[in-house]
Amino acid sequence: MTITLCEITRDNWKECARMRVEPDQVRFVASNPFSLAQSKYEPECVPLAVYDDEQMVGFVMYRTEDYGLAKVWFIDRVMIGEGHQKKGYGRAAMTLLLERLRSQKxxxxxxxxxxxxxxxxxxxxxxxGFKDTGEIEDGELVYRIGLTG
Ligand SMILES: CC(C)(COP(=O)(O)OP(=O)(O)OC[C@H]1O[C@@H](n2cnc3c(N)ncnc32)[C@H](O)[C@@H]1OP(=O)(O)O)[C@@H](O)C(=O)NCCC(=O)NCCS
Known part of the structure; x- marks a missing residue:
């Protein structure tokens, strides 16, 4: 398994848009077409495809939010496509994404x-390593990892 996070491009966006979660998970995450449209009109969003070698297996999207002195990352989307789940891709993709975000000061x-x-x-x-903040936003529990800057 060689997991990478790759840019969405002219060549792979349709495959990304077609990828779905299992039917009983639809309520957990926005669809990929919605997320891709969001990233076009909210350009602070960074959409990335999750690949295992040449095979697209999932999608993540993050953005930065600036509260004056406090800049934070917000991971908006995490999904692994139906048929690809429970193989370690979700954990591997999140681990890579956290490394990427932690590496920026x-x-x-x-x-x-x-x-x-x-x-x-x-x-x-x-x-x-995420901890419950106790906050609820739009009906969702907000979890957080603190960074030292
Ligand atoms: C959440 C999600 C990204 C996990 O992806 P995944 O590739 O299946 O996850 P992994 O294979 O890396 O498994 C991670 C852990 O979750 C567990 N797990 C995954 N799917 C599971 C399921 N359906 N039931 C119970 N446990 C499950 C695994 O056993 C593993 O546990 P472990 O690390 O303690 O052994 C995936 O289930 C998904 O896309 N769900 C729908 C969208 C969603 O809920 N996104 C998150 C919204 S914030």
């Missing part, structure tokens, strides 16, 4: 949110 935290029923996401994020 000047940020106070990495934030992520999920609906309370999403126990798979909750366990995965907790095991990666």
């Amino acid at each position: 000047g940020y106070n935290a990495i934030l992520i949110s999920f609906v309370p029923e999403n126990s798979v996401a909750q366990k995965l994020y907790s095991s990666l």
Whole structure:
């Protein structure tokens, strides 16, 4: 398994747009076409495809939010496509994404949110070091990793 996070381009955006989660997970994450459209009109969003070698297996999207002195990362989307889940891709993609965000200086935290029923996401994020902030935003629990700057 060689996992990479790759830019969305003219060549791969359609494949990304076609990728879906399992039917019972649709309520957990916005669709990829929605996220790709969002990234076009909200250019602070960075959409990335998750690849295992040449095979696209998932999608993530993050953005930075600037609260004056406190700049934070917000991971907006994490999905692994139907048929590709439970093979370690979600954990590997999140690990890579966290490395990428941690490597940039000047940020106070990495934030992520999920609906309370999403126990798979909750366990995965907790095991990666995210802590519950106690905040709820748009019905989603907000978790956080503090950064030292
Ligand atoms: C959450 C998600 C990204 C995880 O991706 P994945 O590739 O299946 O995850 P991994 O294979 O790396 O597994 C990570 C852990 O979750 C567990 N897990 C994954 N799917 C599971 C399931 N359906 N039921 C129970 N446990 C599950 C794995 O056993 C593993 O646990 P471990 O590391 O303690 O052994 C994927 O389930 C998904 O795309 N879900 C729909 C979209 C979503 O919920 N996104 C998050 C919104 S914030």
